[in-house]
Amino acid sequence: MFDERSPIYLQIAEQIKNDIVTGTLAEDEQVMSTNQYAAFYRINPATAAKGFAQLVDEGVLYKKRGIGMFVSPNARDLLRSDRKEVFFTDVVEPVIREAQALGVSLRDVIHYIRKYGDS
Known part of the structure; x- marks a missing residue:
């Protein structure tokens, strides 16, 4: 473990x-x-x-x-709040930077997330 x-x-x-x-x-x-x-x-x-x-x-x-x-x-709410901030900083921001570097529009990224997020 x-x-x-x-x-x-x-x-x-x-x-x-x-x-x-x-x-x-x-x-x-x-x-x-x-x-x-x-x-x-x-x-x-x-x-x-x-x-x-x-x-x-x-x-x-x-x-x-x-x-x-x-x-x-309120431990769960506290932890979720802390992790949301980390999620946006460590996951979402790098995705946005990579999309911009590749010339992928944020609209396309959002479309992809919506398409596969409902699966």
Whole structure:
């Protein structure tokens, strides 16, 4: 599951964020404990805890003392908002620049998106 591209704790945080964005994890839903997560994925519990701590710092998860970690209210909206900005900057802007370099009109790009976006 984990790769060498980035630290495991960041990959843990990203996986949980993806689960929230896709609706696999709902707001106020309890997530696995760091020990359960570490046992399931066979990683060091401190590594899992570091990923969870990052999510708490970002406001994605919150802790109920003695109970565990939960998905924060509005976490999905927060993450989607952050990802929209990244999507436009990292995906859409390069597409526009490439289209301009190739002499493809934005009208043609929009037509293509509409044509295949409804499929």
